[in-house]
Amino acid sequence: MMRRLAAGNWKMNGTAESLGEAQALASDFPSPDCEILICPPATLLSRMAGTAAGTAIAVGGQDCHVNPSGAHTGDISAKMIADAGGTYVIVGHSERRSDHGESNAEIRAKAMATWSAGLAAIVCVGETQQEREDGRTIEVVRGQLEESVPDGATRQSTVVAYEPVWAIGTGKVPTLAEIAEVHADIRKELTARFGAEAQEFRLLYGGSVKPSNAQEIFGVPNVDGALVGGASLKADDFGMIVAELERA
C-alpha cells in the first residue's frame, strides 16, 4: 500500500525565515503515518532540503522545464530540482495553466521530464467554475488526465491532484459527493489505462483544504491525501491537516 500524502504548495511565498515552519513540522511529526511534502519556491529548495534532511519531510518543486538544461532564462529543470534535494515536482497546477498558458501536452512533457530526473510528478487537473456550471466537470477532468498523464505512469512515479480551479484559494469547496464523484472517475480512468496498479496511485484533493474541513475530505473514498496551498504555510495549520490524514 502506498502511503497517503500531505503535500504543501507554498507558491510564491516564503523567505529564509519561513524555513522555521518546516523545522517545526518536522519536529511535530518525527515518524508520521503518511508522507509529508513541502514544495517551496525555487529560491528555498536547496535550503529547505537541508532543513528537512534526516527528517520525515520531503521537498519538491512547483514546476519544471521540459528540458534538463539550456537557454531558458528564468526556468529550472527537474534535474536541478533533484540536484537541490527535491523528490517531487508539481506539474500542471492551474496557476501554471492560466498564468503561463500551459497546455496538456506541455504538462505531459513536464511529467516525463520529472521522471527522467528520477522524481515523481504530481499532475494537477480540475475544472473551472464555468465548466462545472455547464455540467462538463467529468469530461474536462477526463480530457486533462488523458492528455497530461503520460503512458507508463506508475504508482511510484505519478500522483494525481484533483483541484477544481474555483476552489483554489477561494475558501469554496465542492460538496463531499462532488469530490467523491470526480475521484471515483479518476480512479476508473486510470484503471482503464494502467490496470490494477491504478488502485494504488495516490489521488489528492486540492482546493481550500484547511484544518476544519480536512477530516471530512479525507473520509471521501479515493481521496489519498491533499495538495494544500494557503494552509500549508504555517506549521500549526498544516500539522493539523497532517494529523487528520494520519487518523483517516
Ligand code: PEP
Ligand atoms: C493549491 O495551491 O494547490 C491550493 C489548493 O491552494 P489552496 O489550498 O490555498 O486553495
